[in-house]
Amino acid sequence: MTTKPRLEREVIAMRVARELPDGAYVNLGIGIPTLVSNYVPEGRVVIYHSESGVLNCGPLAEEGEEDIDLINAGGQFLKKAPGMSFFHSADAFGMIRGGHIDVAVLGALQVSEQGDLANWMLPSRGIGNIGGAMDLAAGAKRIIVAMEHTDRDGKSKVVRRCTYPLTGRRCVDLVVTDLAVLKVTPAGLELREVAPGWTPAEVQAQTEATLVIPRDVPEIAL
Amino acid sequence: MTVSKVWPSAREAVADVFDGAVIMMDGFGGPGGMAQELILALRERGVRDLTIISNTAGLDSVSFGTPGGSLPVNHGILVANGQVRKVIASFPVSASPSRPTSFELLYREGKVELELVPQGTLAERIRAGGAGVAAFYTPTGAGTLVAEGKEVRVLDGREHVLETALKADFACIRAWKADRLGNLVYRGSSRNFNVPMATAARVVIAEVDEVVEPGELDPEVILTPGLYVKRVVVRRHPGKIYTREQGAAS
Numbered sequence: 001m002t003t004k005p006r007l008e009r010e011v012i013a014m015r016v017a018r019e020l021p022d023g024a025y026v027n028l029g030i031g032i033p034t035l036v037s038n039y040v041p042e043g044r045v046v047i048y049h050s051e052s053g054v055l056n057c058g059p060l061a062e063e064g065e066e067d068i069d070l071i072n073a074g075g076q077f078l079k080k081a082p083g084m085s086f087f088h089s090a091d092a093f094g095m096i097r098g099g100h101i102d103v104a105v106l107g108a109l110q111v112s113e114q115g116d117l118a119n120w121m122l123p124s125r126g127i128g129n130i131g132g133a134m135d136l137a138a139g140a141k142r143i144i145v146a147m148e149h150t151d152r153d154g155k156s157k158v159v160r161r162c163t164y165p166l167t168g169r170r171c172v173d174l175v176v177t178d179l180a181v182l183k184v185t186p187a188g189l190e191l192r193e194v195a196p197g198w199t200p201a202e203v204q205a206q207t208e209a210t211l212v213i214p215r216d217v218p219e220i221a222l
Numbered sequence: 223m224t225v226s227k228v229w230p231s232a233r234e235a236v237a238d239v240f241d242g243a244v245i246m247m248d249g250f251g252g253p254g255g256m257a258q259e260l261i262l263a264l265r266e267r268g269v270r271d272l273t274i275i276s277n278t279a280g281l282d283s284v285s286f287g288t289p290g291g292s293l294p295v296n297h298g299i300l301v302a303n304g305q306v307r308k309v310i311a312s313f314p315v316s317a318s319p320s321r322p323t324s325f326e327l328l329y330r331e332g333k334v335e336l337e338l339v340p341q342g343t344l345a346e347r348i349r350a351g352g353a354g355v356a357a358f359y360t361p362t363g364a365g366t367l368v369a370e371g372k373e374v375r376v377l378d379g380r381e382h383v384l385e386t387a388l389k390a391d392f393a394c395i396r397a398w399k400a401d402r403l404g405n406l407v408y409r410g411s412s413r414n415f416n417v418p419m420a421t422a423a424r425v426v427i428a429e430v431d432e433v434v435e436p437g438e439l440d441p442e443v444i445l446t447p448g449l450y451v452k453r454v455v456v457r458r459h460p461g462k463i464y465t466r467e468q469g470a471a472s
Contacts, residue, residue, distance in 0.1 A: 030317070051341060052250050052411040066289035068254035068463060069398075069410035075252055075287040078411075086410055088417035088445070089250075089277070090349040093342025097362060122319075127329060127336070129313040134368065135342035138361040169365035 004202070006149070006178035007195050007220070014039040014222050015176050015193075016105055016146050020046050024102040027051070027136060029119075030074045032146040033105035049101055051132040053092045056083045073132065096132065097139040104140035106133060108147045108175075110162045113209040115172040115184035117145065118164035128165075137168025149177035149206055156208035158182065158189065179203050181220060188212045193220040226402040228433050228454045232263035235427050235453045239269050239392055242307075246348065246393035246419040247276040251313060252287020253294035255412030257429040258464040259457050260394040265299055271307045272300065275348070275388055277341065277415055279314040279325035279334075288463060295464040301325045306334055310388065312341035340368060343385050345418055350387035352421025352450075357386045393423035397446065400430045401437075404451030405444045413445065420446040427453045431460035 007015075013035035020026055020036070022044040028034055040046050048057040051073040058081030061067065066077040087095075095101060110118040117137055121128030137143060150156055158175065175182040180203045181193035190212040194203050200213045229235040239245070245264075249256035264272075274280075280298025285291045300306050302324035314336055315326045328334045339347070340362050350358055359382035363369050373384040395416040397406035406428055408416060420426050428451050 050411075053413050054411050067410065068252055068287060068289070069412040071250070071252055071254060071287045071411050073250075077287075077289070086408075086413055088413040089341070089345035089415045090418045092414075093345050097342055097360065125315075125319050127315050127326060129315060129317065130338055130340045130368070131313045132341045134340040134366065135362045138364070139342075166366045 004197050010035055010039075011222065012146050012176055012178055015181065015220055016144055017041065018222070019144055019174065020044065020103055023047070025049055025100065027096070027101050027104040027140065029104070029106040029133070029136075031107040033107060034074060036105055036146070049095060051089070051092050053087050053089060054078065055085045055087070056081060058084070093132070093135050096135045099139060099141060101136070101140045103142045103144060104136040105144045105146055106136060108145045108157065109164050110157050110159050111145050111147075111172050111175050112159050112162045113189045115170045116162045117143065117167045117172050118162040119167050121165045123164060133167045137171040143172045145172050145175045147175070147177055149179040156206060159208045160210075179206060182211070185212065190214065191217050193218055195220055227404040227448070227451060228402050228456070232259040232429065232455045233266065235455045236260060236263045236267055239264060239267060241269050242271045243269065243392060244273040244275065244390040246390040246395075246423050247274055247297045248393070248395040248414065248416040248419055249277065249296065250287070250411065250414040251278050251281050253296070253463045254287055254410070255396050255408070255414050255416050256294070256296055257394040257396040257427070258295040259455065260427060260429050261295055261297055261299060262464065264394075265303055265305070268305065270305050272305055273308040273310065274300070274306055275310045275390055277311060277313055277344065279309040279311045279323065279336070281316060281323060282466070283321045283323045284316045284318065292463070293466045295466055298324050299466070301328060301334065308335040308337065310337040310339060310344070312339050312344050314338060338368070343368075345415060347385055347388040348415065348418040348422045351389040352418060355387060357384055359384055388422060390423040391425065393419045393426045395420050395426060395428050397428050397430045399432045399434055399439060400428055400451070400454045401434050401439050401448070402454070403436050404428070404448030404454055405436075405439055406430070406446035406451060407439055407443055408445055417445050420450045425452045426450055427455060429455050429457060431457055
């Protein structure tokens with residue numbers, strides 16, 4: 001097994017941040033996706049939606065300034081920000097299902113070469129939280145997955161077919177991992193970029209799914 | 223006739239909750255928007271075999287949306303007390319498997335049932351229940367475990383799952399202020415499930431920080447008109463979080 005350095009979680013988040021267009025309405029999931037808001041390129045304005053019923057989420061509240069009536073979907077405390085609006089859960093999800101969210105960035109347990117997403121339950125636990133993930137998978141205009149390429153046991157999370165319970169079928173557009181950037185295409189998962197120091201063959205060796213590998217695969221640039 | 227929906231105490235407001243009742247419990251997960259005093263009164267009343275409809279099954283082992291890492295009172299105390307038979311929720315367990323909630327432990331023993339629902343489908347089922355819509359088709363969950371056993375139809379070129387409305391005997395909701403007619407206003411992200419739940423139960427009980435006279439709430443910002451609300455209870459400790467460490471109230 002290759003022991004070359006992989007990208008840090010923050011670097012995965014930086015790469016995802018480049019995908020967010022100016023003016024986009026974006027929902028960030030828990031984990032690496034949450035970090036994405038720290039790295040949006042200067043000059044771009046991104047408006048964050050939270051399932052807790054907040055649009056235009058700004059920075060987190062300072063310690064001692066926490067307000068239990070102002071949280072994001074991860075239970076973190078938000079600061080009041082100009083342009084913020086509040087709404088109830090049925091509207092929060094109407095925005096998602098109704099196709100009003102431009103990009104959702106989600107973590108995953110498995111992504112398949114068809115773009116199937118599994119991110120809500122480890123079968124070994126036997127119970128899990130769906131939360132807002134299935135609605136985002138069904139309703140956001142574009143789904144980007146941000147995750148580690150392999151799990152704790154070194155098994156590929158980029159798979160031929162998901163073996164874990166699905167969150168949504170054929171919903172993922174782009175996968176950014178600590179080894180690669182992968183695009184879901186009709187021909188399969190295309191290797192678009194590799195982590196610095198990694199060859200496409202080395203990334204393929206860490207991947208259960210068979211990747212479509214173009215002649216030139218650049219290193220991930222930030 | 224002078225209408226006043228204000229009840230003297232949480233204990234009296236839940237006195238007719240019966241064994242086997244279906245209860246909607248507000249809140250996203252943290253104490254914001256959670257009717258903590260009504261939950262404490264339900265525990266004291268000791269009613270059993272309850273079905274709870276809520277976003278979570280009571281996150282009682284982790285500190286979610288609570289400053290300082292304390293553990294707030296939530297419906298997990300009813301689960302832990304053996305009063306709950308079934309939970310309909312989207313986020314039933316703690317995010318970390320090493321910190322299981324009371325619900326997860328009892329679920330593993332087969333002592334509670336779970337109907338797991340995507341969060342948006344849960345909110346919409348409740349809204350439908352309140353609005354007289356018996357069922358609706360949603361793309362959420364198509365092709366997943368959630369669609370199993372349900373009617374699936376292709377509409378607008380994609381699969382949709384038929385989901386049915388949810389209604390309850392009682393809804394225990396939390397608002398910021400009420401007037402004595404039962405008109406409610408909320409604060410910030412604590413609208414969450416409160417607003418749809420306020421429409422979908424036979425008896426809606428609102429726990430609030432403050433009751434004011436009709437006319438004092440701006441009609442432009444009332445989210446729950448009083449016709450939905452049967453009872454209003456004022457918190458004994460407005461604006462405070464009731465934590466489990468400190469017992470009933472802090």
